[in-house]
Amino acid sequence: MSDSGPPGNDPFGEIPFINELMRMMQGHPNPFHDAPRQIAYSIANDGETEANVDPGDRMAVEQLMRVAELQVASATDLDLEKAGQIRVEVVNRSQWADRTLDDYRPLFETLAGSLSAGLDLPSDIPEDDPMAPMIQGLNQMMAPMMSSMTSGTMVGNLARRTLGGYDLPVPRPAAKPLLIVLPNVDGFGSEWSLDRDDLRLWVCLHEVTHHAVMAVPHVRVRMTEFLSRHAAGFSSDPESIERKLGGFDLSRGPEALADLQSILGDPETVLGAVRSPEQEALQPDLTALVAAITGYVDHMMDTIGDNLIGSYPMLTEALRRRRVEADKADRFVERILGLELDRAQYERGTAFVGGIVERAGEAGLARLFAEPENLPTPSEVDAPGLWLARIDLPG
Numbered sequence: 404m405s406d407s408g409p410p411g412n413d414p415f416g417e418i419p420f421i422n423e424l425m426r427m428m429q430g431h432p433n434p435f436h437d438a439p440r441q442i443a444y445s446i447a448n449d450g451e452t453e454a455n456v457d458p459g460d461r462m463a464v465e466q467l468m469r470v471a472e473l474q475v476a477s478a479t480d481l482d483l484e485k486a487g488q489i490r491v492e493v494v495n496r497s498q499w500a501d502r503t504l505d506d507y508r509p510l511f512e513t514l515a516g517s518l519s520a521g522l523d524l525p526s527d528i529p530e531d532d533p534m535a536p537m538i539q540g541l542n543q544m545m546a547p548m549m550s551s552m553t554s555g556t557m558v559g560n561l562a563r564r565t566l567g568g569y570d571l572p573v574p575r576p577a578a579k580p581l582l583i584v585l586p587n588v589d590g591f592g593s594e595w596s597l598d599r600d601d602l603r604l605w606v607c608l609h610e611v612t613h614h615a616v617m618a619v620p621h622v623r624v625r626m627t628e629f630l631s632r633h634a635a636g637f638s639s640d641p642e643s644i645e646r647k648l649g650g651f652d653l654s655r656g657p658e659a660l661a662d663l664q665s666i667l668g669d670p671e672t673v674l675g676a677v678r679s680p681e682q683e684a685l686q687p688d689l690t691a692l693v694a695a696i697t698g699y700v701d702h703m704m705d706t707i708g709d710n711l712i713g714s715y716p717m718l719t720e721a722l723r724r725r726r727v728e729a730d731k732a733d734r735f736v737e738r739i740l741g742l743e744l745d746r747a748q749y750e751r752g753t754a755f756v757g758g759i760v761e762r763a764g765e766a767g768l769a770r771l772f773a774e775p776e777n778l779p780t781p782s783e784v785d786a787p788g789l790w791l792a793r794i795d796l797p798g
Contacts, residue, residue: 439511439555443500446559453495456585461493464583464603471607474707480769481615489611490580496562499584503558503568506575511554514634514739518553557739560732566591566606569613570726571742572696573630574623581610595721601714605722608708612700621775622696629689633741638679682741687781690743694784697744698752699771702760723749751784758787770794 447453468491476483483489494502504511561570568575568582583606592602617623701723708715727746729737737744759768770777776794783790 438551439504439558440501442551442555443504443559443562444497446556447496447500447562453497453586456493456495460585463600464493464585464607465491467600467604468581468583468607468611470604470711471611474608474711475611475615475703478707479612479615479703481619481772483611483615483618489614491583491607491610492580493583493585495586496584499565499568499582500558500562502579502582503561504554506568506579507554507558507573510573510630510634510740511557513631514637515553517635517637518739553739557736561736563587564733567610569610569617571737571740571744572613572617572626572693573740574617574627577618577623581614583607583610591721591725597718597721598714601712602718604712605704605708605715605718608704608711609700612703612707613696616696616699616772619772622692622772622778625775625778626692626696629685629692630740632685633682633689636679636682636685686741686743689741690748691779691781691784693742693744694748694752694755695771695779696752697749698754698756699768701749701753702756702768755779755784755787755790759791762788763791767791 468489472483472489475481492498492502562584564587565584566588567584583603585603588603588606589599591597592599617626705719708719712718726744727749729744756768756771759771772778779790783793
């Protein structure tokens with residue numbers, strides 16, 4: 404693999420996971436417990452030590468979060484009281500990665516089991532071959548290695564630029580605090596010469612609005628179900644795996660480990676476990692739900708933000724451009740999770756929600772998440788009049 408470019412350019416680049424994980428196996432009862440965190444921290448901060456958030460900045464963001472909470476509660480029909488008291492943790496990248504590894508653990512475990520299928524090393528080595536013990540050990544390590552590599556690298560790359568807990572529309576435990584990654588927020592503001600407090604409030608508003616939607620029980624259940632089914636649905640492509648492992652020469656001893664590291668460090672090898680027919684069938688429903696959520700959040704933020712934040716139009720232009728200009732690492736994470744968060748997807752959600760409001764007003768939009776059966780189908784997202792007709796609203 405290339406030695407050039409920053410770690411964010413290649414989601415699995417320059418991560419010596421095999422050497423590190425084998426070292427950790429020596430004398431450790433659970434050698435893979437800390438590996439994802441170590442990988443995530445290293446990628447998130449380029450291996451550098453990271454400072455904690457200043458207490459004064461933490462208190463300032465907490466006050467802004469209270470403002471956002473009151474505004475969302477007033478502007479929407481979503482029951483924030485049922486979502487529980489909103490708390491916030493103002494964190495650095497490593498702290499965000501730490502929380503996210505815990506919050507996403509069920510999804511990552513399902514994903515790792517699916518992705519590792521078909522990645523076993525050859526098992527037909529003669530017992531008296533001196534390489535046999537090593538190969539047997541590597542076979543046993545393959546699934547946890549894949550789990551560590553996948554979760555650690557995905558979270559580490561996300562931590563490099565995420566602003567909060569809901570840059571991706573993935574449900575988090577409802578009882579836990581919301582997350583604001585202040586180094587990334589303030590760094591983006593400095594880069595774009597944005598008003599610091601306005602930007603912080605914009606991000607708080609974004610997090611609270613997403614939290615309010617994801618706290619609706621049937622929305623949370625449906626989104627979690629779709630993501631879990633997609634994570635479990637990768638199917639092995641034995642021919643692809645065989646082609647990539649075809650040059651793996653076990654007789655080369657330690658050099659063979661370096662070869663294996665390079666092979667499994669290639670994202671396209673990971674995606675040798677290709678999208679299955681089950682995933683293809685699921686994708687329209689998953690993207691329709693994502694479109695409904697993102698379209699609703701954008702609409703409510705526009706409704707609230709125009710009157711609340713002085714530089715809201717400038718902030719929104721910058722932040723919405725940022726989210727569709729994701730780099731290779733972000734697109735890889737989205738692809739693995741089954742999320743399609745490109746410009747067309749966001750515009751689809753905007754058009755859907757705009758069509759509802761145009762025909763039935765805010766009262767019609769309030770019906771969107773009111774009942775499980777009100778969640779739109781893929782065809783309804785592309786034709787909001789069909790959705791209005793199905794739930795018996797004039798369109």
